Amino acid sequence: MIDLPDRDLILRARRGETEAFGELVRQTQAAVFNVCYRMLGERREAEDLTQETYLRAYQRLYTFDLERPFLPWVRRVAANLCLNHISASARDIPVLDDELDETDSTSYPPQIVEQRQQSENIRFAMQGLPIRYRIIIELRHFQDLSYEEIAQTINRPLSDVKSDLFRARKLLGEMLKNSRQ
């Protein structure tokens, strides 16, 4: 159930109070940034797309159902925007910030380093997926949408969503297995 403050903020934003929308951004920007980062794999690009997501969301506030929570809606906007961005730039090649290189791994306990390496492997494997698989993994696993909701969000038949999801999981499993060897 939606929090009343969210509803109030959205109504105020619809009346043109940009500060109210700014508060919604503050509350949800980390989650939206993570959607973009998982989809794009590059921090700077993810930051740009996060901002674009909110500008797009603001222009489409009239379509938002006040009876539903704001965060899932704006995360879906972000996923779609990233999908369009990758398709438009014709980039389907993995691009990933090598965050482990930016830090001195010797200063962390081995367990932490191992965990971070594991996370990077998963991110790298996700970036290696074709874009149509990546969006489905994002919507199903990270945004917890049903098959029907995914089909509606990306405007594709349910049968395609199911087959792509199953193939994406299979491919991801193989890539993760290879990265561990």
Added chain:
Amino acid sequence: MTHLSYETLNEYLDHRLTADVYNQARSHLEACPNCAASLNELCAILADLDSLPEVTMDVDFSLAIVARLEQTPYLPRPIQWLTVAQAVAASLAIILASQQGLGMIWPLVEKWIQPLNLPSLSENITSLTTFMFKVTADLRLSTSNFELPTSGINLTFTTLTIVIISASLLWLTANILLLNPHSRRTL
């Protein structure tokens, strides 16, 4: 023994199977080590995805976004449609105002309205005004036949057309600039 398909295993984990099929699959998994191993592999992939931590952000975008929004005022859908309708109306005005446009359209309009035998606009105004004078006769206003006033400015049809087209073009250009998001963004 027929093994469970990869699709069935996925739908089993996603709770997409009907109760009967789900129970059959569960019984099969208890009896079949191959299928149980496949299910475990699938579970491991989902667990890997679940284990992915959220990345922290270095910056707060809210101020930058608010600043950008203040330069791009929120236009509700009805207003957006209204501006589109206005643009269409202005475009029609250009077509109608051009002599060529009139030359194309007027014969058609004339053909449609001819069977109605409508009086001309000036006849309508004259008879309406005469009627008004008659109604107000008891107020001792002098009655006279109405004559169409002249503006005092001698505008030729060509001049009028140029003025209308220029105004419409100016209006369209200004609105395109106002409605185009790229022309409003400064960041």
